[in-house]
Every structure is written in C-alpha cells, then in structure tokens.
Amino acid sequence: MTIAIRDVREHELDSVLALNNAAGPAILPLDAARLRRLYENAEYFRVAERGGALAGFLIGFGAQAQHDSVNFAWFRERYPDFFYIDRVAVASRRRGGGVGRALYADVQSYAELRYPQLACEVFLQPETDHALLFHGSFGFREVGQNVMTEHGIRAAMLMKPLCSYAWVRDTYGGMLPDLPWLQRPYAHLAAPPARLREAHA
Template sequence: MALAIRDVREHDLDAVLALNNAAGRTILALDAAQLRYFYEHADYFRVAEIDGHLAGFLIALREGRDYDSPNYLWFAEHYPQFAYIDRIVIANAYRRHGLGRIFYCDVTSFAEVRVPLLTCEVFLEPRDDVVVLFHGTYGFQEVGQQRMGTEGPQVSLLAKDLPSYAFVRETYLDHDGLPDVPWLAERQRPVHPDTPQRRLAGERRP
C-alpha cells in the first residue's frame, strides 16, 4: 500500500466534495463554492492518496482569515495566533487504520513552526467518545464550550499547546524567517477576486 500526504490539487476537488458530503452528520455539507473558498484560502489543505485513490483530507486555517465559522470566530476572539482544524474526513474504507493520526501529526508539523496553538472542536451532541478520546490522547485540552447557532449542537472547543513554537520564533521567525526548504514551504493558494470570502464551518472525525 502506497500512502502519500500532499497538498490538494484542483483536479482533486470533485472527489473531496463527494467524500465530504458522504461523511455523515458530524461533517457539515459543502457546496462547490464553499470548497473553492478553502482551496483558495486555507493555509493547510492536504489529501491522503492511497494507491491512487483519495482516502481523506484535512483543512486548517490560521488566524486572520475572513471566515465566519462560529468556532473559528471563538478562537479568533480568544487567541491572537492559532491554526484551526476546520475538518478532517477519512473515507469509510480507510477508517480505524491510523490515518487520522497521520494527518494530525502532519498538521502539527505544519503548525508548530508558525503558531503556538493548534485548535479544533468536537461535537458533544451527539457525543462520540472515540473522537473525544482521540483528541485527549493527542494532547488537546478543552478551553471552552458553545452552541453552534441557536439550535445547533453543543461543541467542546479544544486547543493543543505547541511548545516547539517558542524555539522556532526566537531562532528563526524573529530574525530571517524559516529556512527555505520544501517541508517548511507554504502551500501555493490560487486567489481569484470573484470568490466569496465567507463560508460556513465544518466538523471533524478522525
């Protein structure tokens, strides 16, 4: 089995959209325009490809994005710098095989050289103890709760400290910036001025 974690490409978007909208009630549905927003603006948008098949994806955004997710906005109001995991989706055929942990290791490597916190939320209604346990064992702590809208589900807002960031900031970011090596590079995001700037939020399942 050949596994690759790579930045999303435009030709992946139809498959990503189908995978997202088949994921069930813990993942908010997307339309093509909403997915295009992520393609053009997400700081982290990577897919897992196994033997040529799309097996999953993870989308994360840093602070300062024009994004109206109530959970993203909660973190923006409470923390000056963070990376927010908007959603992770794993195809049914590849669940419970550790792919979620691989994604979280990868997004942590992305985040810890840029921000001090990695954030996300999990549903408490309905509560999924597998998801709660996954995040707890990966170092996330609850920093708040809120309801998504007047009739939406209650969510637990989670944050994970990234202790490597202090060293990176003092050694590199406060001076000449990160070294120019491929694994530290930002993803190349195509930006089109006619793309809507605000989109709805999504949830996650490892």
C-alpha cells in the same frame, strides 16, 4: 500501504466534496461553492492518498484569516494566535487505518513552526465520542463549549499547545530556512495568505 500527504489539486475538489458529505454527523455538509471558497482561502488544504485513492483531507486557517466559521470566531475572540483545523474527514473504508493520525501529524508539523497553539472543535453528539477520544490521545484539551445556533449543535472547543513554536520563533523569527520540507502547502493559491507573505518578505 503507505499513506502520502500532499497538497490538494483543483481537479480533486469534487472527490473532496463527496468525501466530506459522506463523513456523517462529525462534520457539517458542504456545497461546491463553499468548498471552492475554502480552497481559495485556506492556508492549509492537504489530502491523504493511500493505494492511489483519496483517503482523507484536512483544511486549516491561521488566526488572522478572513474566515466566516462561527467556531473559528469563537477562538478568535479568546486567543490572539493559533492555527485552526476547520475540517477533517477520512473515507469510511480507511477509518482506523492511520489516515487521521497522518493528517494530524502533518498539520501539526506545519503549524508548530508558525503558531503557538492548534485549535479545533468536536461536535458533542453520541456518534462522535470516538472523535473526543482521538483528540484527547493527540494532546488536545477542552477549553470551552460553543453552541452553533444555526445548526443546533454544541461543540467542545479544543486546543493543544505546540511546544516547538517558542524555540522556532526565538531562533528564526519570521524567516524560516528555505528548505523543501518547509515549503507552504498553499500551491493552489494565486498568492499565499498575507501573514505568510510577510514572513518571507
């Protein structure tokens, strides 16, 4: 079955919440209020759909976002510009079927036109070894570790350079062409994040 990646819709937030909280130890649980804040502030919030059902989602923020994640703050303290994958989850029945790779391919195609690096973390727990392998196969490398004291979790902090960024920056500056496939995945927001408004002023 084909995997379709598209912007999340507001009425799907309950389904996203359920998917997040059923994902296991690789991702922190959410409540509805926290998910609503992510929905209202994320630069990128897209879902994967397969066979007409929600199969996964991915949420991301640019480096200048007002985001209260401790792992996001860790990257902010060390790197001036990057795109941060805040969380990603795939429905258990869809794992191993390419949904995660489809989401990562989509977020990379978004980020590499706008940011020099892609950042994320993987929790260092026995149950999450597969996540390290997945990210390594996608080109991410560990740049440090961070202990999330509130949760008692140590995370491997990963980054991936985005090779197309320099060419896009040098060729287009902050004015990407007005093409359908370059449209921002923030249709759920009343207004796009400031960085993106400026890029298209």
